[in-house]
Amino acid sequence: SHVWAQQVTFKAQVPKTVLAGKPFQLTYVLNTEGEGFQPGDFGQSITVLQGPSVSTSSNIQIINGQMSRSVQNSYI
Numbered sequence: 001s002h003v004w005a006q007q008v009t010f011k012a013q014v015p016k017t018v019l020a021g022k023p024f025q026l027t028y029v030l031n032t033e034g035e036g037f038q039p040g041d042f043g044q045s046i047t048v049l050q051g052p053s054v055s056t057s058s059n060i061q062i063i064n065g066q067m068s069r070s071v072q073n074s075y076i
Contacts, residue, residue, distance in 0.1 A: 008032050023049055028075040037075050051076055 013027045028039065039052055055074040060067065 025076060030073045030075075031071065032073075033071055034073055037073075039075065 009029075009031045011029045013029060015024055018024045026039075028037070030037075037052070037054075042048070052075045055076065057072045059070045061069075
């Protein structure tokens, strides 16, 4: 059996500039499988127009007999 170990990273991505009153996209990116994600309470200062939606990508590589696997979950 194989065991994969990777450092878990969690990032929040937003545009550098956001104009008052204009919509923008906030994306949380997690590099492992997760469940039950809750984006947090933004209070009354931000109106959520849609979401969260989840996008998942997975990659498996075998190079010279060595297998590596990566997963990325994006909560938009």
